[in-house]
């Protein structure tokens with residue numbers, strides 16, 4: 396488990412200012428849901444946390460260690476390449492599109508990165524992969540190829556694959572948005588289990604308000620690249636303070 400601190404983070408795409416001075420602290424073991432209208436910068440924020448996007452300016456700390464740092468004028472990225480790999484192994488990410496390796500079996504999808512990146516032995520990682528596949532309810536699919544699985548099953552494999560790296564922090568970027576409605580529940584169930592039983596630091600961008608309310612310790616409402624409001628999940632969803640939050644929740648609930 397790790398904590399994350401974000402200081403004065405800004406991200407521009409050309410003329411477009413997508414993140415405008417974000418300041419947040421996420422504690423060890425905390426489950427945080429980020430909600431907000433489409434285009435408000437939620438995905439970009441997550442992608443900045445593991446450096447899939449370079450910051451325009453600001454600082455990101457993991458466990459009080461400054462890991463990403465960029466100044467406006469000098470374009471200095473503090474992080475060296477090897478360090479980046481080390482940091483990325485601490486941060487697992489699950490995307491909207493599962494991006495499994497199509498020519499690898501489910502088991503191989505889960506074991507590949509730990510073997511290649513962390514040099515974990517085959518026997519050890521396979522044992523762990525089976526445990527993870529058990530956890531996501533897919534042990535019996537270990538030898539299947541991804542195209543033989545439903546979207547919900549593929550997404551559960553993607554979660555197992557991310558967990559196989561033993562991450563300290565898990566980022567979920569609209570993990571259920573691309574799924575048929577009847578498959579959403581099975582993926583949320585796995586995420587819920589992870590949050591409740593495995594005390595993992597989780598940052599979840601989601602449109603699932605029920606999930607946010609039930610599972611999150613804290614909800615952050617973002618709009619137009621700023622954090623408009625944050626607070627305990629139930630409090631924020633049932634009793635939002637800002638007009639912008641109220642408007643958004645009225646629309647989606």
Ligand SMILES: Nc1ncnc2c1ncn2[C@@H]1O[C@H](COP(=O)(O)OP(=O)(O)OP(=O)(O)O)[C@@H](O)[C@H]1O
Nearest residue numbers: 408411413431432433434435436437438439440569
């Ligand atoms: N690589 C990029 N290049 C240029 N613009 C981008 C890029 N990535 C995102 N944007 C823009 O940044 C803004 C925020 O996008 P982002 O995906 O972070 O929003 P979001 O809140 O996650 O939205 P959604 O809920 O629809 O996924 C959008 O206007 C988007 O078009």
